[in-house]
Amino acid sequence: MKSQQQKPGASRAIRCECGGELRPTKFDFYDFSDYVGFKVTVSGADGFRCNKCGGETVDGSLVNAVMIYTIVQVAKSPRLLNGAEARYLRHSLHATQQELAKNMGIDRVTVADWERGAEQISPQHDFILRAFAMNWMVAENLITPEYMREILGANSAAVRRLPPKKRTSISDTAAVVKALVPNCEVRASA
Numbered sequence: 001m002k003s004q005q006q007k008p009g010a011s012r013a014i015r016c017e018c019g020g021e022l023r024p025t026k027f028d029f030y031d032f033s034d035y036v037g038f039k040v041t042v043s044g045a046d047g048f049r050c051n052k053c054g055g056e057t058v059d060g061s062l063v064n065a066v067m068i069y070t071i072v073q074v075a076k077s078p079r080l081l082n083g084a085e086a087r088y089l090r091h092s093l094h095a096t097q098q099e100l101a102k103n104m105g106i107d108r109v110t111v112a113d114w115e116r117g118a119e120q121i122s123p124q125h126d127f128i129l130r131a132f133a134m135n136w137m138v139a140e141n142l143i144t145p146e147y148m149r150e151i152l153g154a155n156s157a158a159v160r161r162l163p164p165k166k167r168t169s170i171s172d173t174a175a176v177v178k179a180l181v182p183n184c185e186v187r188a189s190a
């Protein structure tokens with residue numbers, strides 16, 4: 001349910017694709033699973049709901065913020081990446097399977113096998129993929145190099161202690177998304 005671009009002189013109402021009107025609303029719960037490929041929900045997000053079809057939409061800046069937050073969340077996971085998480089980190093790098101494979105010195109089929117769950121990623125490649133994603137975030141000024149080292153250091157320690165005892169807390173990474181989208185609570189679970 002995408003809102004259409006408003007033309008000069010058009011009615012002030014934002015129109016839904018169905019012809020209904022998109023009205024501002026605050027969502028108790030908004031599901032971003034379609035964007036990231038696994039379960040990510042946000043409570044308290046501002047958005048719009050169509051008065052005709054009931055379609056819901058949120059602002060692109062919120063989508064971006066949640067996707068960035070989710071990269072950090074995935075990179076902090078204290079267990080090996082699953083297929084959806086590996087794919088998500090690759091997408092965050094805007095890399096094809098072939099490009100990622102080349103940068104890791106492995107075959108594209110190996111990357112494809114991780115992503116469809118046919119093969120578990122090795123601890124070494126798991127770490128490299130997270131490091132690529134965190135490096136990208138540092139390059140984009142989304143996190144500091146210190147925070148990157150903290151995340152990767154905690155991760156390599158956690159992977160060495162497999163199997164993990166507990167999931168990563170979101171309390172410290174919550175600051176990242178708080179700065180980007182005030183008044184929202186984000187929960188991610190792969």
Ligand SMILES: [Zn+2]
Pocket residue numbers: 001016017018019020021050051052053054055
């Ligand atoms: Zn509609």
